[in-house]
Amino acid sequence: MIVGTAGHIDHGKTTLVHALTGVDTDRLPEEKARGISIELGYAYLDVPMLDERPGARPPEAGALPPRGADGIPARGLDRIGFIDVPGHEKLVHTMLAGASGIDFALLLVAADDGVMPQTREHLAVLSLLGITRGAVVITKADRAEPGRIDALRQEVRALLAGSGLEAAPVLVVSAPTGQGVRELRELLFAAARQQPPRASEGLAARLAVDRAFSLAGVGTVVTGTLHAGEIAIGDELALQGRRARVKSLHAQNRAVERARAGQRCAVALAGIDRDEAPRGQWLTAPAAALATDRFDAQLRLWPGEARALRSGARVHLHLGAQSVMASVAVLSEGDAIEPGGSGLVQMVCQATVGAWRGDRLVLRDAGATRTLAGGVVLDPFAPARYRRTPERLAELAACQLPTLARRRERLLTLSPLGLDLARFAQAEGLAEPLQGWALGEAPRAALTARLLATLADFHARSPDELGPEAGRLRRLVAPRLAEPLWRDLLDEARAGGRVVMRGGFVHLPEHGVQLSAVEQRIAQKIAPRLAAAGAEGAWARDLAKDCGEPEPLVRATLARLARQGELHQVVKDLYCDKATMNLLAAIARRLADEHATVTAAAFRDATGLGRKRAIQHLEHFDRVGLLRRVGDEHRLRADSALFAENSS
Template sequence: MIVGTAGHIDHGKTTLVKALTGVDTDRLPEEKRRGISIALGYAYLDADAAGGESATGTPRIGFVDVPGHERLIHTMLSGATGIDHALLLVAADDGVMPQTCEHLALLSLLGIEHGTIALTKCDRVDDATRARRHGEIRALVAGTPLAGAPIFEVAATTGVGVRPLREHLIAEAAALPPRVRGGLGFRLAVDRVFSLPGVGTVCTGTAHAGELAVGDELLVLPPAPGQAPLRARVRSLHAQNAAAPRASAGQRVAIGLVGLEKDQVGHGQCLAAPEIAQWTERLDARLRLWPEEARALRSGTPVHVHVGAAQVTGSVAVLGGLGGKPIEALQPGGEAFVQLVLHRPIGAWAGDRIVLRDASATRALAGGVVLDPQAPARYRRTPQRLAELVALTADTPPQRLEGLLAQAPMGVDLVRFATGQGVAGAARAALVAAIGAGAREAGPGAPVAAEITVVQGAEGPAWALGAAQTAQWAYAAQERLQRYHQEQPEELGPDLARWRRLAAPRMAEPLWRALVQRLAGAGRVVVSGATVHLPAHGVQLSALDERLAQKVLPRLLAAGFEGVWARDLAKEAGEPEALVRTTLARLAQRGELFQVVKDLYHAPPAIQALARIARACAADGDVKAADFRDRSGLGRKRAIQVLEFFDKVGLLRRVGDVHRLRADCQLFVGDDGDGDGDAADTA
């Protein structure tokens, strides 16, 4: 358990921590000289050392001693973000003071639900004063999470009341429910960085999630602008101030890192497992405005945002109420969905607590929890987006995903979702196991409705589309294909890329291809090569087309990789060029020929062979034009034309200056020589 002290300056926080643990957390010369805490201080308490029963497995208690000075509130927030239990101190001689109120507000806004109150310096006042302080404290904490917290009277310098307080904290630590560790990637908010001889760079902070072992790799987030995140290996670990082979969520951790210099990481950055690495300048959150604020919080308000150990300026955009209705302002004491637009990136994940302070950083305004750390810049106040935010307020990642799938019209990027939730490893697959159970393969004639579409990626599920959305998009795609047939009755149908542009241009391409595959597998559409049509629609060849096809097909087969121009085929066949062009177009529409560029046609065996060469060139996933040219024996211009054709039909995908192979695409893998392949595979 991590206990965080809170209270006004000179109310005895450091002295009480020393009395409880024997450790003086004021370590800096300036702190000693001035008699106040400036930086975060840490101390630890063992149950057995305090007379407790170590056999019960009571964990070591860590204390975060925070500054009480108003100008050091940002430092207090850095320490308070990861605490489990608040220890609020009020000096009996002073009573409630300004920073007492602000620290209480910050603890409330951070969502810290467990706490204890210590009335310090009780040896300096009489019984009547102590009784009056009890009343003041109860009035102060009324309506906050500390409303029912016990009050202990102590005099740290003499030891009066220290033992009962210590025993109470040990009992609280024993009763604290264990944190969820499995399935979450490790992350830690860095609040101190220093170097030690023989160890190197050491970063300390509270582990927010996951587990870490010696030898693991971590990334420093966010990276410098325009650079990739720095990577470091864990050389040594201290958890709760003791050397350990592993560290886990909820512990104070010191990490010795290899491959990282002290000046390459700073206070406020995060160390995270590579699988969950992300950073953001825009996040959506559920926010509560402090009840004592005099004015409502409106869009455009400049604020200081505290997340983890990071502090960054930004602005607020009020989105809507918790019921999913748009609102213009957040009233004092109320809660709403907001978007925070930050002036520089920070590391943040769903579930992280946030605190907002006003533009001058003089008072706490609001607090809440991150819902989506990769928030959209567009459509952020639409009813659809607000419904998605309502879904993201569910208690667990699987529940959030289930609710999100019921709302998201374009499906869910599962990799992005899992990263934002901090879910790593095998838990990513488990996250969609329940929803994936309904995503069975559709057989011929099977209905597409009431089934979730799940797209598998190289390392697990990559995309998912809800059952209702799958049925809606299947209907819309078929309806648009029917309309295309009515508008272009002479054509067999559009190619897959054009069909997507007509029916669902905003849908992610992996989801679209999966939807097409399911429609084809259910027999609701027919995919011929790169062309798609309804089963009842087809391009019929006339007797003239059949005769011309018999004359040109031998020449096309003999042409191999080079293909033949329509004009040359007409000339060699001794037929009018216009008639030959019409026949070639119909054959291409039926998937019996392929038009690589306008008027240049290839036979299916040649395209299948070129597709095999393209796959062979993609050892690292990218097909380089020079490599493809050399392996195919084509000239540079023709090689590029073929690669661009593969981009168009979906075998490859153009990314910058390279052509990237779609690993899950089964186009042109058939060996029957007609180019059709299996209808379900060609999607």
């Protein structure tokens, strides 16, 4: 369990931690000279194990816990970590760097001073971070009369009303005389035994770096609270885009092979320098590493604020151990959040931050003089456009559901173009990265219906064509749909007999009807003539004349053959056979591979055709989806499978 001390300057935080643990957390010379904490300080206290044998007495308060021959506390023993934070107003940002990882808060109020400005702000910070486990400690009891203590109890109770610590016990302590120290220690032991474990199974390691230094013979060491997952010696971790290996590891101030979520850790890293690990950065498993300058969140404005929080407000954003300037865009109706109220916001940061779904954040005003609001991250991949649409607000509501399974299920339903599983896993901070895309049942049905309707419309408008090429059909149906999802959707429709694929073309089953006996006879007559015509092609009227068949019947047969994919209509009434078009497509592919583009001149020279016919063939390839025109050039479509089997 991590305990954080909070309270006004010189209200006895460091002295109390020393009385509880025997450790002086003021480690800097200037701290000792001035008698105040400037940096975060740390101390530890072992929790005695309860002897559950009948009649056994609990261990004496303050008694040393059982230890092994190596001096390390017995296995299974818990240890409380204390974070002693500065109380000075100018050092609230340092306090926030430590407070983001605490489980239990001790809010200190000196009996001789009473409730002071930083008492109120630290209480606001703790409440806005969602901390509900804690106690209030009235310190320096030896300096006040009993009547003063009673009055201060009532003042503290009034202060806590409406905060996350409203039900917290109030203890009276004097560190110099020892009054109340034993009771407070026992309270902490009981809280540590009841501390629920932080979620670690399935989550990637994430440690908020609040301190970094170099040790001779060890190298770079970073410290912080492990927010999620586990870290073990030998693990490869990421920090600011660089990879580093864990050389050694301390958790709760003792050497370990593995550390778990909720522990204070010191991690010795190989492969990274001290100046590459500044305070505020995240040490994470590589799969979960992310940096964003825009995220959506649920925010609560502190009830003590005098004015509403409106879009455009510039604030100091505190997230993990990091602090950056940011602006607020209110997404909720009314474009403002009233004091004591909650709403959805988008945070636009001036520098990238690490933010995962469920992380807590605190906002202070632009002048860093007071705490404004706190909240929780909903989506680290927030869109810059369409951020207030009903569809987007429904997605943010899904992000607030209590379990990962329910969030994923609801987002699948709300994602008409599918859910990017890799991005979902990264936002959730999962240890095992997910791959590919997923499509919910309702979006899948809607897309299939749109596919069939698009094909029916295409056949109605172009009855002489077999159907669009698969890539072109995707651009007509759902151009932003991920390619793997499109292939899956098409394969499912084909397996169910709802569409037919011939070559690279897609059509409805009823569109590719069989030839009649007369049409088969005409097809046999025109086949050698089309083959002889080659890339120049043959006109419908000439084929009818050469075959001695009625022109309307020849036209109908040519159209039917084109619908079956056996012929290609290059321009109206001009046809080429399938083998010829395969050869021409292979030439176009080769030119695209060699020069990145296909020009009319290069295609003309490669095929031996005249310029006019070469351009007609290129325009036909544009229409069917093999190429796309960009200015005077043609580029190969990466998603087109047309003629690929004949492109060697």
